[in-house]
Amino acid sequence: MPTATAQVPDQLGRFGPFGRRFVPETLMHALDQLTEEYERAKADPEFQEQLEGLLHTYVGRPSPLYFAERLTKEARGAQIYLKREDLNHTGAHKINNTVGQTLLTLRMGKQRVIAETGAGQHGVATATACARFGLDCVVYMGEEDIRRQQLNVFNMRTMGAEVRPVTSGSRTLRDAVNEAMRDWMASVENTHYILGSVVGPHPFPMIVRDFQAVIGREARQQCLDTVGRLPDEVIACVGGGSNSAGMFYPFIEDEGVALTGVEAGGRSDQPGDHASPLSYGQPGILHGSYSYVLQDDDGQTLDVHSISAGLDYPGVGPEHSYWKDTGRVCYTTCSDDDALATFQKMARLEGILPAIESSHAVSQALKAAANRSPDDVILVCLSGRGDKDVKEVARLTGQVL
Amino acid sequence: MAELTPISNTFATLRAENRLAFMPFVTAGDPDLAMTQDLIRGLSDAGVHLIEVGFPYSDPIADGPVIQASYTRALGGGVTVDGILKAVAEVNTDETPLLAMVSYAIVFRHGVEKFIADAKAAGFAGFIIPDLPGAEAAECFELVRSQGLDLVQLVAPTTPRERVQEILKSCSGFVYCVAVAGTTGERANVADALLDQLRWLREETDLPLAVGFGISKPEHVDPLRQVADGVIIGSGIVRQLEPTSDGQLDRNGAMQAIADLTTKMVNATSGS
Numbered sequence: 001m002p003t004a005t006a007q008v009p010d011q012l013g014r015f016g017p018f019g020r021r022f023v024p025e026t027l028m029h030a031l032d033q034l035t036e037e038y039e040r041a042k043a044d045p046e047f048q049e050q051l052e053g054l055l056h057t058y059v060g061r062p063s064p065l066y067f068a069e070r071l072t073k074e075a076r077g078a079q080i081y082l083k084r085e086d087l088n089h090t091g092a093h094k095i096n097n098t099v100g101q102t103l104l105t106l107r108m109g110k111q112r113v114i115a116e117t118g119a120g121q122h123g124v125a126t127a128t129a130c131a132r133f134g135l136d137c138v139v140y141m142g143e144e145d146i147r148r149q150q151l152n153v154f155n156m157r158t159m160g161a162e163v164r165p166v167t168s169g170s171r172t173l174r175d176a177v178n179e180a181m182r183d184w185m186a187s188v189e190n191t192h193y194i195l196g197s198v199v200g201p202h203p204f205p206m207i208v209r210d211f212q213a214v215i216g217r218e219a220r221q222q223c224l225d226t227v228g229r230l231p232d233e234v235i236a237c238v239g240g241g242s243n244s245a246g247m248f249y250p251f252i253e254d255e256g257v258a259l260t261g262v263e264a265g266g267r268s269d270q271p272g273d274h275a276s277p278l279s280y281g282q283p284g285i286l287h288g289s290y291s292y293v294l295q296d297d298d299g300q301t302l303d304v305h306s307i308s309a310g311l312d313y314p315g316v317g318p319e320h321s322y323w324k325d326t327g328r329v330c331y332t333t334c335s336d337d338d339a340l341a342t343f344q345k346m347a348r349l350e351g352i353l354p355a356i357e358s359s360h361a362v363s364q365a366l367k368a369a370a371n372r373s374p375d376d377v378i379l380v381c382l383s384g385r386g387d388k389d390v391k392e393v394a395r396l397t398g399q400v401l
Numbered sequence: 402m403a404e405l406t407p408i409s410n411t412f413a414t415l416r417a418e419n420r421l422a423f424m425p426f427v428t429a430g431d432p433d434l435a436m437t438q439d440l441i442r443g444l445s446d447a448g449v450h451l452i453e454v455g456f457p458y459s460d461p462i463a464d465g466p467v468i469q470a471s472y473t474r475a476l477g478g479g480v481t482v483d484g485i486l487k488a489v490a491e492v493n494t495d496e497t498p499l500l501a502m503v504s505y506a507i508v509f510r511h512g513v514e515k516f517i518a519d520a521k522a523a524g525f526a527g528f529i530i531p532d533l534p535g536a537e538a539a540e541c542f543e544l545v546r547s548q549g550l551d552l553v554q555l556v557a558p559t560t561p562r563e564r565v566q567e568i569l570k571s572c573s574g575f576v577y578c579v580a581v582a583g584t585t586g587e588r589a590n591v592a593d594a595l596l597d598q599l600r601w602l603r604e605e606t607d608l609p610l611a612v613g614f615g616i617s618k619p620e621h622v623d624p625l626r627q628v629a630d631g632v633i634i635g636s637g638i639v640r641q642l643e644p645t646s647d648g649q650l651d652r653n654g655a656m657q658a659i660a661d662l663t664t665k666m667v668n669a670t671s672g673s
Contacts, residue, residue, distance in 0.1 A: 024463040025534045026557035181462040285506040299510030300459040
C-alpha cells in the first residue's frame with residue numbers, strides 16, 4: 001500500500017480499502033444526509049465559530065500540554081509530555097465529539113439523540129451536550145457495563161438522559177452499538193445517532209476524527225511553542241480509536257514523527273483474553289465498516305477482554321487499519337497488569353489519576369522513553385481521568401473503598 | 402435472453418397464475434440443524450414458493466429482537482456455516498428455491514467467491530445480504546450472476562426514489578421491499594406509505610416485488626395483492642421456536658403452529 005495521506009476518506013468513505021458502508025438500506029439515506037450536512041457545517045464559518053466557542057468556554061480547551069518531569073526521570077530517557085484531555089469537562093476527550101455532533105443534530109433539525117456507551121464516558125459526554133442544548137437523549141448500555149459503571153449511569157440519568165439496558169449478546173459495548181443502530185433504523189427521521197468513536201459506516205469515522213483532531217492540532221502547536229520543534233514520537237491508546245485518531249491525524253504528514261497506538265493486551269494474546277484487533281485480528285466487517293476485527297473462522301465476532309471497559313471492543317476504526325497497513329502508525333499492546341501498575345505509578349509520581357485506558361498509553365511511553373535519548377520528545381495523549389476506575393483498581397489490588 | 406434463474410422462474414409461474422409468492426424465513430440451526438431440515442422439507446411440502454434460510458450472525462444490526470434471539474440460540478448450539486451448507490445440501494428442495502439470508506461479515510470472512518460457489522453447491526438459488534446495500538454490492542452481484550444465481554436487494558421506506566436505479570443495478574430475482582423502517586418484527590397494519598412506495602417501485606422495475614419486515618399474518622396479504630408479487634414472514638415463524646420459560650421447546654407443537662400459519666398464508670397468497 002502507498003504512503004498514508006491525510007486526504008482520506010474518499011467520497012465512498014474509503015481509507016485505502018478500509019471503511020465504506022455495510023449497513024441495511026434503511027440507514028443509507030440518513031448517512032447520505034448526514035454526510036451532506038456535515039460538509040456544509042464544515043464549510044460554515046458560523047458553525048466553526050460556535051463549536052470553537054463551546055470548546056473554549058464549556059469544555060475548557062485548549063487542554064494543557066504538561067511536561068511530566070518525574071515520569072521522565074523514572075524512564076531515564078526521552079522527555080515525556082502529557083496532553084491533558086483528562087482536564088476537559090466530563091473528564092475525557094469524548095466531549096470534543098459530542099459537542100460537535102450535537103451542533104450537527106441541531107442543524108439537521110432533529111430533537112432526539114441516541115448513543116451507545118461502554119464505560120459510560122461517551123454516554124456521559126452525550127448526556128451532557130444534550131442537556132446543554134435541551135435535546136432528548138437515550139443511551140444504550142450493556143447490562144454488564146451498567147453494573148460495572150454505576151457512577152456514570154447515575155450522572156447520565158441526573159442530566160436527564162434515559163439509560164436503556166442492553167440484554168442481548170455479550171451485554172457490553174458491541175451489543176449497545178447494535179441496539180443503537182436498531183433504534184436509529186426505526187427513528188431516523190427525527191433522531192441523530194451520536195456514535196462515540198471513529199468506527200461504524202461512513203461518514204462517522206471521518207466526523208468523529210475531525211471533531212477529535214483538535215487534540216492533535218493543539219498538541220502539535222503546543223509542542224512547537226514549548227519545545228521549539230515537533231515531537232519524535234506520539235503515543236495514544238486505541239480501543240475504537242477516537243482519542244488516538246484525533247491525536248495522530250494532524251501528525252500524519254509529518255514524516256519525522258513516529259506514531260504509536262497501544263491496544264488492550266488484556267491477560268494474554270489468546271482469543272478472548274485481549275481486545276487487540278490490529279495486533280491479532282484480520283480485516284473483516286463489523287458495525288457497518290471494513291476494518292481489522294476479532295472474528296472466528298466463520299466471521300462471528302469474538303468476545304474480548306480488557307481491564308479497561310473503554311478499550312473492550314472487538315473492532316477498530318477503519319483509518320487505523322489504513323495507518324497500520326501503510327506502516328504510518330505502529331501498533332502494539334499493553335497488558336492489564338502493566339496498565340494497572342502504570343495507573344499507580346502516575347498517581348505517585350505525578351499526582352494524576354489517569355483513566356485505565358490512558359494508562360495503556362503511558363505504560364508504552366515509559367518503555368519507548370527508556371530506549372530514546374534525553375533529547376528526544378514523546379507526546380502522550382492522556383485521554384481521560386481515572387475517577388471512574390478507582391473502584392475497579394481497589395478491587396484488583398485488594399483494597400476496600 | 403438468458404435462461405431464467407430458479408427464483409425468476411418461480412415468480413414467472415406465479416405471475417402467470419395471478420398468485421402471490423409466499424416466502425417464509427427460518428433460522429438455520431435453531432434449535433438444531435435437524436429441525437431446520439424438517440422445517441425446510443415441511444414448508445416445501447406445504448407448498449410455500451421460496452424459503453429464506455437465515456445464517457446466524459453474532460451482531461445482526463438488520464434484524465429485530467425475535468430473529469436476533471434465534472441467532473443467539475443457534476450460535477449457542479454451535480452451528481457453523483459449513484454445517485448449514487451440509488444440512489441444506491441434504492434436503493432436496495428442487496421445487497422450492499432457497500435463499501441464503503446472510504450478513505456480509507460472514508460472506509467476506511469465507512471469501513465472497515468461495516461462499517457463493519459453496520452455497521450454490523449446497524442448493525441455494527440466491528442471496529439476500531442485508532448489510533451490502535446498493536453500489537457496495539456491485540462486485541458481489543457480478544459474481545452471483547456469473548454463477549447463474551440471484552442477489553436480492555432491499556428497498557426501504559427511507560429509500561428516495563432517485564436512489565432506486567442505483568440499487569436495481571445490483572439486484573436480480575426480486576426486490577425485497579421493507580415494509581416498515583426499523584428492524585424485522587410483527588406489526589398491526591400495512592401502511593399506506595408502503596402501498597404508495599410499491600406503486601412507484603412498479604414504475605421503476607419489472608422485477609417482482611416481495612414485501613417483508615412487519616408481515617406476519619394472512620390479513621396482511623389482501624392489501625398487497627394488486628401492488629406486490631410476494632410476501633415474506635420471518636419473525637412470525639421464528640418466534641414459534643422460542644423455548645418456553647422452562648427452557649424447553651415443544652418441537653411438535655412448534656411444527657404444528659408453523660404448519661398452520663403456512664397453510665393459511667399459502668391459501669391467502671393463492672386466493673383470488
